[in-house]
Amino acid sequence: MNPRMLTLAREARGIVQEELARRSGVAQSTLSKVENGVRELREDEIIRVAQVLRVTPELLSWPDDVYGFGSASFFHRKQQSLSQRTLRSIQARVNLLRMRLQRLANGIDIETPISIPHLDIQEVGSAAEVARRIRAAWRLPMGPLGNLVDIVEATGGVVVRRDFGTHRINAISVWHPGSAPLFVLNSTLTPERQRFVLAHELGHMVMHEGEPPRETAEREADSFAEELLMPAAEIITQLEGIDVRKAMTLKPYWRVPMQSLILRAEHLGVITSSRSRSLHAYMNKMGYLPNEPAPIPREDPQILRETINIHLNEHGYTESELAKMLGMFKEDLLDELPSANVHGLRLIRGA
Secondary structure (H helix, E strand, O other): OOHHHHHHHHHHOOOOHHHHHHHHOOOHHHHHHHHOOOOOOOHHHHHHHHHHHOEOHHHHHOOOOOOOOOOOOOEOOOHHHOOHHHHHHHHHHHHHHHHHHHHHHOOEEEEOOOOOOOOOHHHHOOHHHHHHHHHHHOOOOOOOOOOHHHHHHHOOOEEEEEOOOOOOOOEEEEOOOOOOOEEEEEOOOOHHHHHHHHHHHHHHHHHHOOOOOOOOHHHHHHHHHHHHHOOHHHHHHHHOOOOHHHHHHHHHHHOOOHHHHHHHHHHOOOOOHHHHHHHHHHHHHOOOOOOOOOOOOOOOOOHHHHHHHHHHHOOOOOHHHHHHHOOEOHHHHHHHOOOOOOOOOEEEEOO
16 A cells, blocks of 8 residues: 555545544544554555545555645646645645546556747747747747637647636646646636646746746746737737727737736737726626626647547446556546547557
8 A cells, every 4th residue: 555645545535644543433543653654554454545536445555646736747826725625635636636646547558749849938938929839849830829728729739627716726747757747727717718728838838847947937937927918019019008808809809817917918018007007907896807897709629538538449448447547436537537529639548
């Protein structure tokens, strides 16, 4: 048994040792010793604990590495305002998702027409220039980007949406050896906000992956996202005289939040900071900040769900077998991974 996996599975459920002890009938002192590597659980105790945590007993012995928010590969927002229990739960859920993705990838080859590079912002000069180089490297057309989720998944990245139980973290991106780039988006994001947040996380992946976090990283990722989604050379004249009504008109074309259009105008010097704050205050007064008018269609991730379909329909797994491979209950499988089609790349059966 792997003590780290017991801790991970417990934290993913958002419960403390005391609650797990009460529900499983295994003493808290025993659980504490197990998580600290002092003793092992008996087979009957493993079964009871796994039942409460809604994982298979086998998952508690997985040898996978566990990565924390403090590692250089995790990027997230507004961490300091969240409780440690919430952060630990989100961290654990992302780790379990990454482990399950690695198991799903076995036996499936992914052909990707493009890839996510690493560009040193110090060498390139600015985050905006990094975004321009990404557009050029990926041969993206001028003007607004098409389906950004499809573009990211065409690089071999995996995009999923999950309810973090808080609005203070928009997304987490992580890329570890032996696994695909993973972008976990908060499922409460509006469709237009989802696009900007995904572009922001892509900026982290391109500019900051494998490096120690730095204070300027968030601003750099925002600057990358702005240039990727709203190239300065093409949008600057359209932003002249921008107000809330004009932002609403431009939104369906550029497929970004109205607020992002106003901030882009400020950052490009089209409007002053005071004018930007005034428009922001007006949007807040009108109730536009949490739910903007004129919503755009949502871009749905496909890769993870199509991978599930391949295992079920081509590799001959039953739902029970697939759930066991992923260390989860069959009842949870379809809730987490519904069926879908994939676009932008080809998944083929492994040799």
